[in-house]
Amino acid sequence: MNNSKRLWIVAAIVLLLLLALAAFFFWLTGGQDRSGENVPGREEGLIHVKSIYVFDTNRNLVKPVGIGADRNGNFFVTLRDSAVVVQFDRNGNYVSHFGERGLAVGNMMVPLGTAVDSLAGHVYVVDRSRFRLICFSTQGEYLWEVTLLNPLNVVVGPDGDVYVLTFGPIVHLTAQGELVQEVGSRGFSEGQFDFPRGAVALADDELIIADTNNTRLQRVKLSGELTATVEWVEGTPPRFQDDPNTRFGLPTGVAVDGRGRIVVMDGFRHTLEMLDPETREVLTDFGGEREGNSAGMFNLPTGIVRLYGDTYAVTDTFNDRVQIIRLIAPGDRNPLTLYPWLKWLLPLLLLPLLLLFGRKRIFVTEETLERALDEGKARLVIGVYRKLHALPEVVDRFADTMEVDVRMGDFLVPVQIAEETSGDVEPDAAAPETTSAEEMLARAAERSRIERLLLRRHLIVCADPAQCTRVEELKGKPVSYEELLEEYAIAEEAAEAPAQE
Numbered sequence: 496m497n498n499s500k501r502l503w504i505v506a507a508i509v510l511l512l513l514l515a516l517a518a519f520f521f522w523l524t525g526g527q528d529r530s531g532e533n534v535p536g537r538e539e540g541l542i543h544v545k546s547i548y549v550f551d552t553n554r555n556l557v558k559p560v561g562i563g564a565d566r567n568g569n570f571f572v573t574l575r576d577s578a579v580v581v582q583f584d585r586n587g588n589y590v591s592h593f594g595e596r597g598l599a600v601g602n603m604m605v606p607l608g609t610a611v612d613s614l615a616g617h618v619y620v621v622d623r624s625r626f627r628l629i630c631f632s633t634q635g636e637y638l639w640e641v642t643l644l645n646p647l648n649v650v651v652g653p654d655g656d657v658y659v660l661t662f663g664p665i666v667h668l669t670a671q672g673e674l675v676q677e678v679g680s681r682g683f684s685e686g687q688f689d690f691p692r693g694a695v696a697l698a699d700d701e702l703i704i705a706d707t708n709n710t711r712l713q714r715v716k717l718s719g720e721l722t723a724t725v726e727w728v729e730g731t732p733p734r735f736q737d738d739p740n741t742r743f744g745l746p747t748g749v750a751v752d753g754r755g756r757i758v759v760m761d762g763f764r765h766t767l768e769m770l771d772p773e774t775r776e777v778l779t780d781f782g783g784e785r786e787g788n789s790a791g792m793f794n795l796p797t798g799i800v801r802l803y804g805d806t807y808a809v810t811d812t813f814n815d816r817v818q819i820i821r822l823i824a825p826g827d828r829n830p831l832t833l834y835p836w837l838k839w840l841l842p843l844l845l846l847p848l849l850l851l852f853g854r855k856r857i858f859v860t861e862e863t864l865e866r867a868l869d870e871g872k873a874r875l876v877i878g879v880y881r882k883l884h885a886l887p888e889v890v891d892r893f894a895d896t897m898e899v900d901v902r903m904g905d906f907l908v909p910v911q912i913a914e915e916t917s918g919d920v921e922p923d924a925a926a927p928e929t930t931s932a933e934e935m936l937a938r939a940a941e942r943s944r945i946e947r948l949l950l951r952r953h954l955i956v957c958a959d960p961a962q963c964t965r966v967e968e969l970k971g972k973p974v975s976y977e978e979l980l981e982e983y984a985i986a987e988e989a990a991e992a993p994a995q996e
Contacts, residue, residue, distance in 0.1 A: 534789050535782025537833050541767065542821040543791040544806065545587045556581070559810040559817050560797050561606065561620070561648065565613035565633075568802035572810060572817055573606040573620060580609060580620060580635070585802055587819050593635025598625065601637035608648030608692075608798070612655055615670050619657060621646035628659055630672060641672045652696035658717075660691045660704070667700070667717055678717040683709055683732040686722030693748040693760070693798065701726070703757060705746040710738075712746060712759060712775075729775045748799035750807060758822060760799045760809070765792070767799075769824060779825050788814050805832075855952045858910070858940045859883040861932060862958035863976055864893055864903070872980065873898040876956070877906045879979060883956075884908045886936055910939035933962070937969035 535541065549555055559581075561573035568585030578596035580603075583589055595602050604624035611618050617638070618631045628649060629640040645662035652658065656675065659666040663681025665688070668674055680687055693705035700717040711730030715723035730742030744763030751757055756778065757770040765786040769778045785792045794813040801807050802819070805827070809818045823832050830837055857880040864885070867873040873896075876883070885893075887909040894904030912935055940953040954974045957963040963973035 534787070534791060535785065538828070539782030540779050540823040540825065540828055540833075541781040541785075541791055542823065542833065544819040544821060546790060546811075547583065547587050547817040547819070548815065550581045550583075550589045551592060555815060556817060557815050558812055559815070560812055561608040562798040562800045562808055562810045562817070563608075563610040563618070563649075563651075564800045564802050564808065565611040567613065568806070569611075569613075570800060570802060570808050571609050571611055571618055573609050575605055575607065578603040578606060580606065580618065580631070582633075582635075583817075587808075587817070591635065593631065600640065601629065603629065607646070608660070610649045610651045610657070612651045612657075612670060615655055617651075617670065619649045619651070621649050621659060623647065628657070628668070628672070639672050641668070641674075647690060647692055648694065650694045650696045650702070652700070653698050656696075656700075658694065658696055658702060660688075660694055662690055663688050665691075665702070665704075665715075665717060665723065676717060678719060679715075679723045680721050684722060685713070685725045685728050686715060686719065688713070689732075693746065695749050695751050695757075697751075703749055703751070705749045705759065706730075707746055709733075710741040710743045710745065712743075712749065712757070712770075727775065729770070747797045748809075750799050750801045752801060752805065752822070752824070754824075756824065758799065758801075758807070760796055762795050762797055765794070765796070767822065769822065781822060791818070791820065793818075854949075855880075855954060856940075857883055857974075858936055858953065858955040858971075859885050859889075860936060860955065860957055860962060861885070861889045861892070862962060863956050864889065866958045866976060868893075868896065868898065871898065873903060874901045876979060877901060877903075880956075882906060882908055884910050884939070886910060886932060886939075887912070889932075910936070912939060933965055934969055937966055937971040940971055 547556060556574065557577060558575045559572045560575045562570060564570040570583055572581045574581065579592050579594040581592040594606070596604060598604065603620065603622050606620050606622050609618065609620045613633070616633050618633055620629045620631065622629060623646060626642055626644060626646065627640045628643055628646055630638040632638060643659055643661060643666055646659050648660040650658050655670045657668040657670060659668065664677045664679050667676045667678065681689055683689060688704065688706050689708035691704050692707040695703045697703065701714065703712060703714045706713050709732040711728055711732065713728050714726040716726065718724045733741050744761050746759055747762035748760035749757065755772045757772055759768045759770065765784050767781045770776065771778055786794065788794060793809065793811050796809050797812045798810040799807055805821045805823055807820055807822055809820060811818050864873065867876045883906055885907050890904065890907045890909040893907060896903040936955060940955055942951055942953055953972060955966050955971045956976060956979055957966055957973045958976055960975060963975050966973040
């Protein structure tokens with residue numbers, strides 16, 4: 496098979512692979528959205544990864560509310576109406592579940608928020624009906640519980656301390672459930688809270704809190720009693736119920752990405768925003784309002800947690816599902832982040848170039864062709880290399896020469912000879928050409944920079960060892976006529992062996 500045919504075959508294979516990848520992409524994305532909803536495109540920075548509707552084979556995720564993740568991206572989800580905690584791995588695959596409805600120790604009635612401390616092996620769950628913070632092992636074994644008034648959510652700090660959001664005060668506990676302090680109170684002043692539903696714990700007892708009923712974010716340090724020490728506040732409390740002019744509709748979840756940027760989930764307005772941690776400037780709103788039940792849309796979502804990188808999980812509560820999504824900041828958006836499957840195309844597109852790496856180009860001297868014809872081996876030489884590059888006058892000489900039914904000219908390619916006549920010398924006074932045919936062929940066989948980069952090999956087939964020596968002195972790469980015959984003889988014997996059997 497010659498190189499041109501091989502190249503066409505590889506090109507056809509690459510085309511088929513591209514078509515297969517395109518079909519696979521449309522299968523993954525579900526093709527065109529037919530729900531009638533105006534779904535923002537992925538160029539807005541929100542990319543749907545997976546929706547989870549069931550666990551334990553066929554049990555529905557009814558009213559998922561709380562969500563917490565460990566350092567490896569594995570996450571736990573509370574089902575409010577089922578009194579169950581469900582564990583998933585970082586890819587959204589079901590792992591296990593635990594929990595039993597009841598009023599006894601270790602039981603749950605209305606589990607809301609949850610948080611995970613993978614180092615301590617703890618899963619914390621707040622139960623609003625039983626007024627408890629319950630601690631389980633990551634395998635679902637009950638460990639201990641403490642009584643708290645109206646607990647709503649729980650987060651774990653970098654040092655393992657536990658912070659419980661209640662109707663107003665923030666309760667600070669150790670990893671063993673021992674009370675450290677209780678800071679803040681219910682109210683609308685800065686440093687007070689009104690049924691906060693989401694928070695992120697930072698270092699040094701600092702928290703960013705989604706102060707839900709006050710429709711604002713607060714970054715606070717847990718010091719003081721009636722009010723926490725406030726670093727900044729974003730938003731103001733509503734003047735009246737359903738005030739349309741508040742900064743947020745109902746902030747229910749908050750997370751922080753790897754660069755400290757704040758991600759806020761607004762449960763009533765069905766939006767996600769990314770804020771600068773210093774200025775609170777909105778970096779992106781990921782396409783604005785996303786109310787609906789299509790992939791990447793939400794219906795009164797309540798919780799969000801960062802799993803790893805730019806990947807998050809959201810409890811899409813009234814769609815009865817958990818969604819895994821990617822949130823890409825404006826400065827990080829490029830074709831490879833928005834369409835990660837494109838990274839598989841590059842190797843495929845480079846496949847045709849692989850044929851160019853290490854390819855051989857064979858040059859042949861006039862003496863070699865003469866010897867091959869004299870010995871009746873010209874057809875053999877052509878059979879080994881298919882194309883032979885020679886000086887133009889050599890190609891002209893042997894163009895119509897036949898051996899058996901093979902015309903030599905069909906397999907000879909004339910090389911390009913660069914003229915090196917000095918411009919300062921009159922043509923009539925130019926020195927007579929003294930460059931030998933071997934020198935011209937060696938010069939023509941020199942590789943260009945691109946050919947060297949592609950590891951191309953240029954070989955010159957010589958008629959005898961003496962010619963090989965001269966070619967080598969000219970910095971060419973010689974191959975002796977005898978080596979050529981030996982290579983062909985081995986291949987011919989291997990091909991004839993099965994026929995003789």
